[in-house]
Amino acid sequence: MTETHQTHGSVAPGVTGAVGQSMVGSPAPSVAGAAPLPESRDIPQATVTRLATYLRVLGVLTERGTIIVSSEELAAASGVGSAKLRKDLSFLGPNGVRGVGYDVTRLRARIERALGLDRGHKVVLVGVGNLGQALAGYGGFGRRGFSMVGLFDSDPARVGAPVGDLTVRHVDELEQACAELEATIGVISTPDEAAQEVADRLVRAGLRCILSFSPTSLDVPDHVEMRRVDLAVEMQVLSFNSARNTESVPTAPRVRIGHSAVPSTAPRNGSVIAP
Amino acid sequence: MTETHQTHGSVAPGVTGAVGQSMVGSPAPSVAGAAPLPESRDIPQATVTRLATYLRVLGVLTERGTIIVSSEELAAASGVGSAKLRKDLSFLGPNGVRGVGYDVTRLRARIERALGLDRGHKVVLVGVGNLGQALAGYGGFGRRGFSMVGLFDSDPARVGAPVGDLTVRHVDELEQACAELEATIGVISTPDEAAQEVADRLVRAGLRCILSFSPTSLDVPDHVEMRRVDLAVEMQVLSFNSARNTESVPTAPRVRIGHSAVPSTAPRNGSVIAP
């Protein structure tokens, strides 16, 4: 059980969404089809990323038995400002009750639907090395609406081996298996050299969403959504900020413990039920 | 993270940074010591992230023997627009030669210095599970100016085991070991429950840069730079975009939004190539 460590309210440490934006709007032609879904309205990319974070926090609150949560509390727990949180949520329409807060369960369902997590996405993973196994065994997926349905590798030594409750299959079966399994998301955790080819295969298999852990930027058709996570990049950004910090804070780092005790960050709350 | 070659995507998972206000502005008193470093000027967060990406591509070009590269080529290989790339590089001062392009070696060194990678950062990693081992074995770190100097875990079964060329030590030795090893960056790849405690320890050990793979948002003092990578968030964002794509792109509009599609990822050797 997650320890809580609450009380440390901490003002939201400034959050820099490092974001990059992207024009997600429809550029040229106004989308022909009329308004499809209420939640399909254009939601800023940065907001989408944070919605996922809120969702995780809400999951924790649910386990804890919390019924109602205020924007202030949820924001503190998520590491963002309350105003930003409310604005983010407002893209989904009215979600809370004024003077009270948000119903945890209801809000959770709302965000899940908005993110499309209620579709039960099926994920296939290619490259069952250390990282691949870590991902396959990552419980976070299952708890958040994803189910791992297929593992693939090109190494004969790995094919046939059981990982979790799945058996590794040869990558040559990828195209066919994707169709059979009705996979919607593909994850690439192979060595760099193989990444592009695997991506091509996933595209041929009809997948439109790919998450790659290869640092190389892969080339895919426009209709395929592609996200890349480069672990080394994260470290380098950290390195830069390190240099920046040591420059600007040469003197004793004062532990700002008592920093503005935020009044109501603590879980104290009339509406919250603590088991 | 970053984007792919399409215009979508982008970046960065939740990033928690130090207090906003100004990156390093000149709010306080003029620093006694003269101008610190030329590259200490304030560089946008988003730009820093991309610089890391450019660096990787430049590494590939170096191995390939490319001497000169144009902004157009480098941008295509990095998955961004050429204008953006030039602007990003301009924060480091003049780097190229007009009418010619950028000297690969020189530009690489320039970015490395700007990101502080020439300091030989020493990294300690806590939590040697699947993910931890994947990170420890990730060659990308060594090739990019980082050296893994310590591995820690709380599981007695893991302590003492060799991983790569290091031996796992018990997490109780963390504080002392960090000082001895002169570590500057800490990586947390433990289960969620232990993340906050490990973070506290790393802070006590004097580290000012932490990279966490735990989805929970950790609480650290202001002077500590903290980045978080949540793998599930990446998938959820993908899920959202999936819904968006399938809705709005029933047909196949090959609208090219961003920069022109470069034929292949293979950089044509239009530029100078050393045999």
Add this chain to the structure above:
DNA sequence: GCGACTTTGTGCATGGGTTCACAAGCAGTT
């Protein structure tokens, strides 16, 4: 039923980042 209190939802100002378009500058050629 009414007033006071609490919290959501949002209009608006501000700032950062992305993009466009073009002047500036260098190499090679005439």
Add this chain to the structure above:
DNA sequence: AACTGCTTGTGAACCCATGCACAAAGTCGC
């Protein structure tokens, strides 16, 4: 030496995003 061709570097407009401050809207207490 001047011209041509190409590429960098950047000024400026646009757009997204953040944060503030407040009105709207509901609950609680009397």
